[in-house]
Amino acid sequence: AVAAPVLITVALAATLTGTVATLEEARAAEARTATTADYVVTPGQEGRPLAPAFVERARAVEGAVVSVSRSTAVTVLEEDTALVTSEARAVDPARLAAVSELPVTAGRLSDLDDGAIVVNEEWLTTRVGDRVTVWLGDGRKASLRIAAVLATGTGDNGVYVTRRNAGGAGVDRIDVKVAEGADRQAVAAALHSAGAATGTRVTTRAEWLAANGPGPNDPTRTGLRMILGIALLCTATALANTLVMATSDRGRDLAVLRLAGATVPQVLRLVAAEAVVAVGVGAVLGGLVAAVNLLVVWGALVLLGVTSAVVVPWGTLGLVVAAAALLAAVAAVLPASFALRTRPVELAGARE
Numbered sequence: 001a002v003a004a005p006v007l008i009t010v011a012l013a014a015t016l017t018g019t020v021a022t023l024e025e026a027r028a029a030e031a032r033t034a035t036t037a038d039y040v041v042t043p044g045q046e047g048r049p050l051a052p053a054f055v056e057r058a059r060a061v062e063g064a065v066v067s068v069s070r071s072t073a074v075t076v077l078e079e080d081t082a083l084v085t086s087e088a089r090a091v092d093p094a095r096l097a098a099v100s101e102l103p104v105t106a107g108r109l110s111d112l113d114d115g116a117i118v119v120n121e122e123w124l125t126t127r128v129g130d131r132v133t134v135w136l137g138d139g140r141k142a143s144l145r146i147a148a149v150l151a152t153g154t155g156d157n158g159v160y161v162t163r164r165n166a167g168g169a170g171v172d173r174i175d176v177k178v179a180e181g182a183d184r185q186a187v188a189a190a191l192h193s194a195g196a197a198t199g200t201r202v203t204t205r206a207e208w209l210a211a212n213g214p215g216p217n218d219p220t221r222t223g224l225r226m227i228l229g230i231a232l233l234c235t236a237t238a239l240a241n242t243l244v245m246a247t248s249d250r251g252r253d254l255a256v257l258r259l260a261g262a263t264v265p266q267v268l269r270l271v272a273a274e275a276v277v278a279v280g281v282g283a284v285l286g287g288l289v290a291a292v293n294l295l296v297v298w299g300a301l302v303l304l305g306v307t308s309a310v311v312v313p314w315g316t317l318g319l320v321v322a323a324a325a326l327l328a329a330v331a332a333v334l335p336a337s338f339a340l341r342t343r344p345v346e347l348a349g350a351r352e
Helices: 003-034 052-059 093-099 184-198 205-212 218-248 251-259 264-303 314-339 344-349
Strands: 039-043 064-078 082-090 104-107 116-120 131-135 141-150 159-161 171-178 200-204
Touching (some): 003 264, 003 314, 039 184, 039 205, 064 093, 064 159, 093 171, 218 314, 251 264, 264 314
Parallel strands (some): 082 159
Antiparallel strands (some): 039 200, 064 131, 104 141, 131 141
8 A cells, every 4th residue: 555656646747848848858869860970050040041151151161061951841741631841951962961860761861852852751651762742942843762761760760851952041050070070170270260250150069969868748747747847746645545544544563563673763663664665665666667668668769770778867866755754754753743742551551
């Protein structure tokens, strides 16, 4: 009765927070491999394209492999009933491989050209060489050949087209890779100089990932806190009710311990230790349940083509177990201390 509510709460807390954290780590792992550039350049103001002057200066930097890309979208009619729009990036196929490691499951990124498209496994048509009819960002209708297919992943693997199919979108991102043997400091200095002159933000890969990496949004955090709060409240009620009734009914056992020579503090410590051990048993069993759940999540990610570590929320689990242990000890010690106020001889001689 003591271990069961702890088991449920620990399993729930570890599964919910661990699943969210594991998915975040998986998305972060995808972002790290999708961008292998040394520097990522974005506009100084959101929603505006990069200054053409910066683009030209970046391309002229000696020792820099520059990949220019544009944000756009493509729309496809699925099963003749629904128009589905996917985010897309217009890239230079020759430069894309130098600044990214996309999870290609079929085809080759180098086959992308003005008459082709790179899709992911969520699309209905995913066979390399087949043609798909899409509407580009400017509304033009086009029939494009599938050049490569990307793994589904966590849902962030988008669509890739060439500049011709970008619908007139402006450059909004530049990935820069320092060429082998080039002077890294000189490349960085040239990029920052061009950025300062045109109001363009130049960041390292690590800085860009930290600022744009995936993470839980506020509604998700709030929802998790509410669920865990309700679970902890139910656990507290169950622990207090069970331990108060069980300890109150053990008056004769406590009296026997006193008559055997145990002092009151020793008896109270024993009662508290028993309660904490029961909580520990529930925590271990709940941890095993959560481990199975998290392994299932990890297996599902592997099937989607994402390889990342399972994230265990040790901090959250520690707080939950500590709170349960403290509550259990208090709920056991208080009725025991009241019971021990009666003379041990009277308690030992009383009928149950």
